[in-house]
Amino acid sequence: MALFEYFPNYIWNLSVAIAIESGGQIGEIIDMCQPIRDAAANGADAGTPQFLQQWVAMGDKLIGLAAEDEAKGRSFSAGAKLERAALYLLVGERMQGHGSPERVTTFAKAQETFKRAMALGNHPVERVMIPYEGSEYPALYCRTPGEGPKPVVVYCNGLDSSKELLYWSWLPHALARRGISTLCVDQPGTGEALRLYNLPATPHAEKWASPAVDWLEQQSDVDPKRIGMTGISLGGHFAPRAVAFEPRFASGAVWGANHNWAEVQQKRLRREGENPVPHYWAHVMWVFGATDMDDFHAKTKDMTLDGVMERIKVPFLVTHGEQDRQIGLEYAHQSYEQLTSSPQRELKIFTPREGGVEHVGADNMAYGRDYIADWFAETLGGHTSGTAQS
Numbered sequence: 418m419a420l421f422e423y424f425p426n427y428i429w430n431l432s433v434a435i436a437i438e439s440g441g442q443i444g445e446i447i448d449m450c451q452p453i454r455d456a457a458a459n460g461a462d463a464g465t466p467q468f469l470q471q472w473v474a475m476g477d478k479l480i481g482l483a484a485e486d487e488a489k490g491r492s493f494s495a496g497a498k499l500e501r502a503a504l505y506l507l508v509g510e511r512m513q514g515h516g517s518p519e520r521v522t523t524f525a526k527a528q529e530t531f532k533r534a535m536a537l538g539n540h541p542v543e544r545v546m547i548p549y550e551g552s553e554y555p556a557l558y559c560r561t562p563g564e565g566p567k568p569v570v571v572y573c574n575g576l577d578s579s580k581e582l583l584y585w586s587w588l589p590h591a592l593a594r595r596g597i598s599t600l601c602v603d604q605p606g607t608g609e610a611l612r613l614y615n616l617p618a619t620p621h622a623e624k625w626a627s628p629a630v631d632w633l634e635q636q637s638d639v640d641p642k643r644i645g646m647t648g649i650s651l652g653g654h655f656a657p658r659a660v661a662f663e664p665r666f667a668s669g670a671v672w673g674a675n676h677n678w679a680e681v682q683q684k685r686l687r688r689e690g691e692n693p694v695p696h697y698w699a700h701v702m703w704v705f706g707a708t709d710m711d712d713f714h715a716k717t718k719d720m721t722l723d724g725v726m727e728r729i730k731v732p733f734l735v736t737h738g739e740q741d742r743q744i745g746l747e748y749a750h751q752s753y754e755q756l757t758s759s760p761q762r763e764l765k766i767f768t769p770r771e772g773g774v775e776h777v778g779a780d781n782m783a784y785g786r787d788y789i790a791d792w793f794a795e796t797l798g799g800h801t802s803g804t805a806q807s
Contacts, residue, residue: 440504499534556600560598561596561597561598573655579609598638600632617704630666668796674751734763
C-alpha cells in the first residue's frame, strides 16, 4: 500500500490523497492536476495559487452542473455534485498561505456549497453551535437512526482539517452504521472557528471539549454516559488531553498518535519529516494566534502528552501508520506505554499487509476508519454486525 504520488512533493500529494479518500472522482482530480504538474516542481509553496485556480474551476463547473440537475428535480444527483464541489474548494483553500484573499471567498463558497449538498442529498447532518468562552464554535451533528438515547463520539480536527473533511473521512458514517452518532467539531484553531470566529488553538483541549459534552448532555437522543472522543492527526494530542481532563468521556481513540507535537516542531525546524501544508510556519502561527516564532513556541510548549496519558481512566485506543512521514511511530508507542491507568488500552499499528501506513491513513483510510468505529461500538455499547445490541 502506498500513497498516490502524482506530484514531485509530499504536501501536494497529500492534498490529492485527501481528495481521493474524501470521495473525489479520480478523473476530475486528474483534470485539475494535469495542468499544474510542473508548478509543483519548485517546492510546496510556489505554485499554490495555480493549484487553487484549477480546483476552484472544477468546483464552479460542478456547481453549474448541479444547478441543471436541480432544475430537473434531480436533487440527489445535484447534492452529490455539490459535495464534490465543496470538497475541491476546501482542498484548494487549504493549500493557500495565510492572508491570501482567495482563502476567504473560497472558504465561504465551500461552506454554502456543503450546506446545500447536505440539504439536497437529505443527509442526517445538522450544523450546530457550541458555546465557548464567551464565543462559540461550529460543529456538524450526525445522528444515527433509531429510537432512544444513543452513544455519540466527539470527533475533532487536526492542524489543518475542517468539520467537513471529518465528515468525509466517512468515520461518522461507519459509526452511524454501528448505532453511534458523531459530533464533528471545528474546534478553536481549525475550520470556521479560526477563519470566521478568530478562535486560536489551545493545547488544553478540555477547554473546548467540555462545552461539547455540555451540549450533548442536553440532547434527548444522546446517552450522556456513553460519550466518546477521538481526533485525527493533531487531534492525536487534543483527544487524549480532553479525555484525560474531562471525566465524562467514557472511551477514547486517536487516528494517528501525536504524543509530543512541541518536540516535532523542533524536528521540523531541522527539516526532519514532512510538513502537512504549504507555507507551514505562517500557518501554525495563525492557528495558535502567535505574533512570531518565539511566541509560537511559547504558546505550544504544552503540546505534549507526557504526564497526561497517565490520567486517562477509560478504555483508550492508539492507532498509527507504520510509515507515517509526518509523526514518527515512536510517538504512538509513547502514548500507549503511558496509558497506565486505562482499564482497557490498545495499540494498533497499520502495516503494509493491510494499508493505512501513511499519516492517518492517507494511502487508505478504510482500515483506520473501521478499526476505530469497531472500537467505539465495543466500548460504548454500539454493535459491530447486523444484529443490534442494546
